[in-house]
Amino acid sequence: MYALGLSVLQDEISYEKILVKQVAYTDDLTGAGKISDLKKWWTLVKKNGPTIGYTPNATKSILIVKPEHYENGVRLFNGSGVTVTKDGQRHLGAVIGTEELKAKYVEEKVSDWVKEVGILSGMAKTEPHAAYSAFTHGLQRQWSFVKRTIPNISRLLRPLEESIRKTFLPALLKTNIFIGDDERELLTLPPRLGGMEITSPDKLAQEENRNSINLTRTLTKKIIAQDAKGETDQNAILELKKTMSRNRQSAQVESLERLKNVMLDETVRKIHIAQETGASNWLTCLPIRAKGFTLNKQEFVDAVALRYGWPVEGVPKTCACGVPNNVDHTRTCKKGGFVCIRHDEVRDLTANMLREVCRDVSTEPTLLPLNGMANTCST
Structure with a gap:
């Protein structure tokens, strides 16, 4: 209704x-032309706007002119309350003006x-899963609009990339692995390709x-032709x-294929596993605690380490069974309990479903140990 009015x-x-030439976006009205014509346009806006409920605010109105026309602009708009500038002004989340002003704004x-x-x-x-979700679903979307609307700002976004690489990633991943260019490029890929979609702002700006x-x-x-009746296809x-x-x-x-040629075979194998259907759902879903989708600090850090074959903190060098320990051994050792845990998870899930x-569904009871008891049987 407002647009119709x-x-x-x-x-x-x-x-x-x-x-x-003009364009309106909600209550923002923008015009472009000669200064003398813009003066007539502003006068008509002030005269006709209030009759339909549109009251122009001169203190929020900016006239951007070229340096050689600045004096003429000041003279024509003197006393109108409109600010005249030759540098530029922020406009609808972006900026219009000189390169210096654009750089300062960015x-x-x-x-x-x-x-x-x-x-x-x-x-x-303390909450890496929530922080990761906030970054991928929220924070990194904030600079998308600036990248789309202001050209040639890759250089200006490099401090942001440095902050992500040197501050955010170490706090999030808590790994002793050095995050080099290859590892950083891998993390920018979407989860379906084995990455984590922690994008690099300076590299995507131009695209x-x-x-x-x-x-x-x-x-x-x-807009340039002032065609208000035609429709876009x-x-x-x-x-x-x-x-x-x-x-x-x-x-x-192509980026992933290049990384496969320079990374360790073990890492490449892990990436292939991460590309399996459903293998990255824990990264893409929101950490909703009520739905059981949250991972605590240790679970998230370990999950990322297992995803890329990085060292898992806290794993003893020697297993309780006496053999050298590693992540693969902890999953298969009969003494460690993971074999039983995997069995019990399948059992419990089936029982819950x-x-x-059905009624009277129960799981197998835990057998009591027979230590110190005689076990006799007769036929």
Whole structure:
């Protein structure tokens, strides 16, 4: 309804009347053209806006001009309350203006994000599963919009990548393994390919900006042409999205194949196992405690170590049975109990499912030890 009401105002200030190209997004109205035409446009907005419930706020209105037209802009908008600038201004989550202003804006955003990564790193020391989920489902989405709307900012995002690599990952993984370039690249891959989708912001910036430009090209042309009646071809946009998705997946597969050629055979084998159906569900699901989807600190750290074949902390060098110990031996040693645990888990799961539909379901009782007792039998 608000958009319909605003369309009445746009009829009064249309491009055909005052030669100002404009676009409206909710209550944000933006126009572009010559300064003299923009002055007429602003006057009409103030005159006709309140009649339909749109009251322009001069203190929040910014006129961005080229340096050579700054004096003219100040003169024409003198007394209007509109701020005139030749540097630029933040606009709808991005920024319009000089390269210096863009760099300053991104640096400020990166500084805030680095602080948030630091806070999340502190959380990862006690709740790594929750911290991982917060990063992949929340925090790293914050810089996606900036990467899409502001070009050539890969260099400005490097401090953020350094914070992720040197602060967040060590706190999250708690491993003595050095996180080199290959390990970092592996962790950026999606879980279905054996990674953890902890993306590298500086490496994706250029690609996401290019994809955003391609996806919005049709809409951009309509705005420039001031074509308010035509409709964008949603099927074409959908096909373009599919093409971009396929290209990204192909690049990820190529990256994985390159990593397989330089990593240890044991690590490659672990990656193949992690690519099995359902093997990464514990990473992609939300850690909802009520559903039993949460892993405590030790469980999460051990799960990541087992996923990539990294050393598991706290495993004794020698098993209780007397042989040298490692992760594989702890899973198969008859004295360690894991064989019985795996058996009991299958037994208990089957029993719980049967209890949903059957009565008097019980599991085999634990046999009491026979130490000190005579066992006789007769035929």
